[in-house]
Amino acid sequence: MNSKNVLLIFKSNIMYKPVIYRLAKDFDLVFNILEAKILPRREGRILLELRGPDEIIDQGIKFLQDHHVVVELLSEKVWREEDNCVHCGACVGLCPTAALSVHEPDRKVAFEVTKCVACGMCGLVCPFGAMKDITLFDPFAEGRVNS
Amino acid sequence: MPDFKVNKTFEEINEKIKKGTVVVVTAEQMIGVTREHGPIEAARKVDVVTTGTFGIMCSSGALLNFGHTNPRMKASKVYLNDVEAYAGIAAVDCYIGATQTREDDPQNKVFPGRFRYGGGHVIEDLVAGKPVTLKAYGYGTDCYPNREVEKTMTIHDFRDTLLLNPRNAYQNYNCAINNSKKTIYTYMGILRPDCMNANYSTSGQLSPLLNDPFYRTIGLGTRIFLGGGVGYVIGAGTQHTAHSKRSENGVVMGGSGTIAVQGDMKQMSARFLRGASITGYGCSLNVGLGIPVPVLNEEMAMFTAVSDEEIFAPIVDYGLEYPQDGGSVLGYVTYSQLRSGEIDFAGRKIATASLSSYSAAIEIANTLKDWISSGKFLLGKPVETLPSMDFKGFPNLS
């Protein structure tokens, strides 16, 4: 079993088509909705955790794309600018999923994108702008997405 | 002064540094050395203990002289990358403060403001060797007729660049929580309502003034690691006081001592001077600072062996109390509790986070250790130590 967090963007023309349930029905993938936002008449965004064998996840993603859903791998959308991070830890206490955590013995802060739900807290709190593109649910963010 | 079994002087230690026989350990390593050998043996073995801290330090800034222009000018307003520097000093001197925001910064008009660029960032850019735009305005005099200058400069084009911080390296500091019902954006970070998280901001056992709690060896003339280069303590910082509550071991249980420091920015590194943007609060500067503490006797060995379990931070509510000039202490927690990631407060568990980088503090203490061991860095004996108070001594040493 593997897990991948994906951001699904439903443009207005397909917004209300039922496709997600077929991930479970046709592909036997386990999915977990981490966050969802619908901007009426514009687009819907869903952050989904997909769980299953690697190749089945890929098939599921291909199925969504064939149905005109824009699929972005979260690990390619959200990252830490390593040179900017001073490992202070200011973000750690606010991260809801422990995607950011402190590690002994040198107390460096690790970022595990697979746990990230793109809530945006770390981007707001980091004094050095080290957390990038973490506000995928910003209603003004749509212009940044290539589709 | 009590009689000590070990008595060393700055001069003796400096001789050892020159000969390459000096023994230096970090404040973290000193804990183990003293536990294993006892304070007297530890004082015999170890000559210098190095410390470090890398945190947001408001009350920092740079004194810059941009050199005379042709024709000459007496600047009364100066901007660097649109951040104002105070110019009421002389003709071409100015002081840029870390918390000054850019002229067109929306500040907190759209709350919480992001404060993406300010005085601290100008200092970082200068030290990184990046070009900055200088704009200066004068009213014109017979000897200084020029009224306006605009030019792009790097740090090397400035005649003098002195980092000059009136208050750095707070000895100890609050652990901040928020007892109110809404999220608040403070200089202690983002604090969620109903005490959902707690932030602290010193490097604890590695923190410079916590390793010499009575400032026996620190004062005007102490040579230090500052911003990646060499700097000096130039006296007590603003708001310095020795008279705060102390635990049995003499360690302060809150703010207390501070230092004013200076150093030539041309030999510093942007890795240890970083502009900071604190959401909802403003701009500042992260300063890397480390002090070498000489182990002159067994009492200094005890002081430098202090560990996170023995250092207490006061819990203060920034939601309701602190803004109203309150700030009563709601309780104390040790740094080892804070560093565990969770503290017990009012019957529940609260997630903690540090605003100062412990991993950078280790790096600073290690760098300083290397400088001293390799003979590059001699101790500066203070001409005058910081104002202090009496200590009754450690019971096991008398």
Ligand code: SF4
């Ligand atoms: S707040 Fe920013 S600099 Fe500090 S540990 Fe987190 S990502 Fe790194």
Ligand code: SF4
């Ligand atoms: S966006 Fe930042 S705070 Fe939110 S889950 Fe991801 S890493 Fe954690």
